[in-house]
Amino acid sequence: MKDVIFDDFQNSVNESLLRHRSILDIMTKLQESEARINRAVAKTVTNCGCMQVEAKKQEMPLHTDDVDIESLKHQLQTHLSGTTCENCRDVLEREIGNHMFYLASLCNLLDLNLYDILLKEYDRIDTLGKFSLR
Template sequence: MKDFICDDFQQSVSQLLIRHKSILDIMTKLEESQSRVNRAVAKAVTSCGCIQVSAQKQHIPHDADIKDLKSCMSTHIEGELCESCKDIIEKEIGNNIFYITSLCNTLDINLHDVLEKEYEKINTLGIYNMF
């Protein structure tokens, strides 16, 4: 059974996208929305300071098993997002999802099917998925 929220969202997006209907508009708006997500995260660090980035080389023990890698790797983030930054980042991610969905609509791709295939892939490949 299809996910009704996903399908309803995709249908709503198809009804709302009027001004940026061209595939070129959608691609550039998607790129812009991703940049806005990145900018919002950067501003949480540089303007608000609720999170900090403390990056250094990832240290992987030579005798580490692939299953141990998750515990060896760091996000390089210290702290937690404040409510204001979290709200802004959620809004920007929502806009990004809107344009991803718009791209799906324009190319006649079902978003739920994309999510389902990705879900099956990560469950099948497990930790080997991203290598």
């Protein structure tokens, strides 16, 4: 069933994309949408204040032989505190949705299936788990 949703989304994107059908247009629109996501995240901190960034150097243990990956995961920080307010969440969802639109557009032009890509990436993550070290 999930593959149908992805396929329907990808087909809908293909049908609705009219003005920007060039690979160059889609690549630059994808990049622009990524920048808009980054800006929306920054505005949750600088404009709204619902999120805060508390960044500092990530402290790694001196002797990594003594630390397993699971405990290391808990030692590394996201540098974020707070939660997105409803307005910021709406903006972020809209920008991420826009990004997905252009990602699906790129897949369409390159004759790639977004769902297949997701499954392959999921398999890599599932197989390697924490050891993918992303």
